[in-house]
Amino acid sequence: MFNSPLDGAEIRKDFPIFAKTMRGGGRLVYLDSGATSQKPRSVLDAERYFYENHNAAVHRGSHLLAEEASEAYEGARAIVAGFLSANIDEIIFTKSATEGINLIAYSFGNSAPSSQFALKPGDRIVVSEMEHHANLIPWQQLAKRTGAELVWFPITLEGRLDTSALDSLINERAKVVAITHQSNVLGTINPLTQIVDRAHAVGSVVVLDACQSVPHFGIDVKTLGVDFLVFSGHKALGPTGIGVLWGRADLLEEMEPFLTGGSMIESVTMSDATWASVPRKFEAGVPNMAGAVGLGAALTYLDKLGMDNVEAHERALTEYALKKFTELNGVTIIGPKDSAMRGSVLSFTIDGIHPHDAGQVLDQYGIAVRTGHHCAWPLMRKFGIAGTTRASFYIYNDSADIDALIDGIAATQKYFKV
Amino acid sequence: MFNSPLDGAEIRKDFPIFAKTMRGGGRLVYLDSGATSQKPRSVLDAERYFYENHNAAVHRGSHLLAEEASEAYEGARAIVAGFLSANIDEIIFTKSATEGINLIAYSFGNSAPSSQFALKPGDRIVVSEMEHHANLIPWQQLAKRTGAELVWFPITLEGRLDTSALDSLINERAKVVAITHQSNVLGTINPLTQIVDRAHAVGSVVVLDACQSVPHFGIDVKTLGVDFLVFSGHKALGPTGIGVLWGRADLLEEMEPFLTGGSMIESVTMSDATWASVPRKFEAGVPNMAGAVGLGAALTYLDKLGMDNVEAHERALTEYALKKFTELNGVTIIGPKDSAMRGSVLSFTIDGIHPHDAGQVLDQYGIAVRTGHHCAWPLMRKFGIAGTTRASFYIYNDSADIDALIDGIAATQKYFKV
Amino acid sequence: MELDSLYQEVILDHYRKPAHKALVANPTKQVHHVNPSCGDEITLNLHMNGNLVADVSWDGVGCSISQASTSIMTDLMIGKSVDEAMLVLNEFTELMQSKGTLTGNEEILDDAVALAGVSKFPARIKCALLGWMAFKDAVSQSQLGK
């Protein structure tokens, strides 16, 4: 019934936090990887090793530590590039996916009117109703600043992107299409090919929010065909405070910088400055070196497991969970109920119980889920709900975790007598 | 001759990296804390403890880990506030000082024309010739975007701020005065009182770049009287990828946000959003939680040493070094030659030897210094030099380190036969 | 179990049968508050009679803690003078921030002492305070409007 190439319980041994005893006295059943993932020992060791052996400001010194720090940092960039099948110079380290999207939006906003990236009244930015606030508000703000129009793909009741009006949404005025690869609420994986083709046909760039995809299945940016992609390290086994923006080299070269300051310059006078080449142009200041090194170790860990195995494991978990959920009464899944084009994020509501209360009872059993609007408030409004309870699965989960969740939901219903 | 309340060699025992063997086979003489500081074990332990026991997305879950993570993160904010004698809600975590300054500049740039923060043609931004690129280029860009005029304090030949034209520089049109507390090249500590008084008299805000002061002497933001202050954690024993922006609550409340996305909102629809209160408004996305916790541990370590002791220790090192330097021939100090109003950053040139070559020979003796323009290129042009060699001292240095530097410089001169 | 200290019977009772949960028309002041981290919302109508809290009514969505706490708050506040109401409010806020060290003064807080357990669950304190903060806001706005 449950068949996966990976053994979640074995994998947990690599993650020190699973030794923790939870509120109710039991083990940690961590079903909140959609918010942030736990970290394997190898990531913590890599960060520490950096600090204890190579710590220095990168690119800024001729001494041994500075050389080693630069090699470690650039080595991490090479790992990320390899993981995404990208070129090294196309990888920009940010502090988060949020910063990555803001970087693009601000850079476009900084463009001269004649630039291919400049937006003006009448131009369009296209998003979807299932976007995380991080891939919505920066575009709202850019639209307000430039007078461009913000439009969006609606969502079907099943939680799929409604692409029926694709051609009229992405019309000739579209300059940016910003879309999530996988919804952090519904689990829906969006069909990119038709969107990318249409966007490129009308001369628009495509920005992909890959927060919920890069950690979960193999990504090849060249195959995807998008122009920009962002993700956060902390959701991919990596440290907090480090994220990645990948962009097509020819676009990055032409774009205006975002953060300005040290290390991103070519030359500086009191009144003027010129910019270093990509990726430096977008990495002002002393970067999160240990964070980058930790992210490199995280992606190396995933690579060793094999992203195909990771994907198969999560599919097995999702199918198992979807099946188990049918045994529950008074529980409604928000999002696709079959596992096709769907990731391992499972949102649901329980009749008569507010998500916050459900989360609280589950916590008593050591089960960590997320509750609320999941930074996708417009999506909640669309479904007419205040929030959901969300379980999200990752490599260290197994069928026993899902059994615990199912039992926990039943216990919650009993506790609140619904 | 050398008299300090702190023992650098003892302190080094708390810093694992000092066990390292350097290129020439000797110990590490780390004189590059101006670029980034080394990290005590307690900081590395605090980060790791967070990951192994509390890791979860802050402010976003009702489960135990999320609660603990939020408490750890907010606890770090409280430590920073205490360290600066600021209110908790005035502390905003950024990724770096660079981000902090960009945050202010972009927020001002985002203001409605009627806002007190909006700049328009004719308005003034005042900086100085000794600014780090991080406190220069963001203002250049803001000036270009708004049509405001960028003007600057010149520098005297001794490397002091020339305030003789203070009143005409900070005139009635001044909206922003952005100045460094201590120069990262010259070591000069700037006289703030007259600048702050004049700025406030004409209705300008004062932004203080405290990268080179917060780690080195006690700071009380209320006494300083400035309106904003930024620093980087990595220069203050903390992890990479975490910085702090402090701002006066009444100003922060009125300012526009910078990065937008999750966790910084009050309410969101597809076309609009309203903002959370400060500090959340300025902290979009999952923050660098472990970084904040690590920074908390770093400031706690400094607090235990006592910032008065740290300052006295660095003064003793600087006086010792200034004295020793007079024994050298063909070496010129760039910056004040006495220890009054001066920190422990010591830049110099060696006749006939390019800084990069000097740094290379010193590296052979395990001595880590920084060479080049130190992200203060206009300052180099002012002094008519391509760069300097810079030694910067911190708590783990002692007079033996300075002796090693002096011997190293002599050896460099011998090597290059000058 | 620890959970029972959070979900006391009186809380679940108020949750199931919330008091004054139906907006009364023509308020002196109406306020709308949200809890941005979970999306819970409350609309609160305050009727003042001089210095007296004549009526408090509300509507909204939220978890059992926020619903029960608001319900209890309305019962407590109606009929009090502004000064008395603020005293109760401060007492309750203090209880919420006590991290489980206080049990609450029943003479002042009445049913609200049942919420003492919330203070051990940091993420839930905002839930318990949602209605109270809306009330405080409404009162201070109505005072300013005078």
Place this chain on the structure above:
Amino acid sequence: MELDSLYQEVILDHYRKPAHKALVANPTKQVHHVNPSCGDEITLNLHMNGNLVADVSWDGVGCSISQASTSIMTDLMIGKSVDEAMLVLNEFTELMQSKGTLTGNEEILDDAVALAGVSKFPARIKCALLGWMAFKDAVSQSQLGK
């Protein structure tokens, strides 16, 4: 000591007496390059004669490695065809990226093999390449201009 592998005598000689370090007027192409991380700068004048590198002259500030490397480069390039010059340039670039594993082909690189030690000092590779990259840029600009 390891340092001597970096600062070979021939390098220090070129540093003290750099070749062609005086800009010759009326170049086919002039370029200006900087090394943003250390502030070193070079201005390079290229004189082409058809497909032949007729002259390379330069001026600038920089460390011994960048000065010596540029000096050696000019000696090597003058008199070569574009194709020959690019061959030398590629050989040198490869040597620089070899992390100390190559010693360099002396027949092709002549004095430039003395720079082999630089490849073990990652921070200095850019110094050694500054003049070469300026030359490459000047040549390709002059080719495009045709």
